[in-house]
Amino acid sequence: MDRPLMANGASTAGARIAAAAARESVRRSAAVGEMRHFTQSRLKDGWVMATGVPVVGYLLPKFAGMQANLRVDELRFWLSILFSSAITLIIWVSLRNWGRKRHLSSLWFARPYLGWSTYVLASAAAGYGTAYGGAWVWYTWSGLPLDLAVCSRIGWMSMILVCVMTQLYLCLYVRADLSFAARKAAELRDAEHRMRLQSSTYRQEPEAVLDSLAALRKLVHSAPDVAVRHAQSIAAVYRYILRESSRELVILRDEMALLDRHADLLSARTGTRLFLVQGIEATRLDRFLIVPVTLHTLLECAVRSRPKELSATMAISMSIEDSRLLFRFERADTPDHFAGTPSYSALDARTVAIVGTGCTLHHRSGLTSVAIPLLPIAH
Secondary structure, three states, X not given: OHHHHHHHHHHHHHHHHHHHHHHHHHHHHHHHHHHHHXXXXXXXXXXXXXXXXXXXXXXXXXXXXXXXXXXXXXXHXXXXXXXXXXXXXXHHHHHHHHHHHHOOOHHHHHOHHHHHHHHHHHHHHXXXXXXXXXXXXXXXXXXXXXXXXXXXXXXXXXXXXXXXXXXXXXXXXXXXXXXXHHHHHHHHHHHHXXXXXXXXXXXXXXXXHHHHHHHHHHHHHHOHHHHHHHHHHHHHHHHHHHHHOOOOOEEHHHHHOOHHHHHHHHHHHHOOEEEEEEOOOHHHOOOEEEOOOHHHHHHHHHHHOOOOOOOOEEEEEEEEEOOEEEEEEEOOOOHHHHHOOHHHHHHHHHHHHHHOOOOEEEEEOOEEEEEEEOEEOOO
């Protein structure tokens, strides 16, 4: 009875390993395809081919001696140049496309020197054979007496040119690959940075949810109607946080719509009565973008950093000046205490990463003012 079970377990494990290998193969193929596409887009060697093919097509038969018995006024003289240019174009395009695929082959990654040597030698041999055969075809087609010495010279000259071209294209491919790797590394670092900032910005939310639920439990017995509104506020606030926290920017109107409900939650949790004074015209709320949950975070930081000896009321005002939202409230213990809170530090870093500039903190005349950068919406 144990053997069938063991066989089934082994077959299941083998199937999982095969499926994982297949997924890895697909992932690598997609990555190689993306890399090749990037390399091709960065190569931009059309102007080199447009200049090099006619020049080589003109010089190759001249120095190889193919035109020794031809005069400039003969048609075959110019046909030899055209024919040589066509052979050069075939070799050039073939070398370019073959090198684009070979330099990302498994042999190249496993043994770079062997891959490089194989690529150069195979390209040189193919170039020699193509040029030699092309010269032989030219003599047969043009009716001129076959000159094997000329065919050999053309083959050797083409082989030397192919060796030079392989080095040129290898340098271009490697440079493009390094640019691709640098871009991918930058994207990964940016994604990691954003995830770290987002995590640190909202890591205190579970504690806030528990506090809100504790306040809700008390209200259920003392004020059922208030408890219903409190529950609705909890749902609205944290649904917004879950929905918008993964985005980079939101419209300022959506961010402002969160404040009243969140102020009610904070009042119930902390016992501090919050008065929000919004000095922003309604028409301007749709003209700016802001990092999501910015005002939510600032409300939390303002209430938590507030000295206990102050009164049980707290006024918070908001206005817009020079594409910056000014968030003002009664002074904290010290400016450093407010700026040193983990939520504010993470918010400032996330704003720098997304907008390009961070928040500015001022403390004067018993008020703390935070200037938050906004992005105007172009109309």
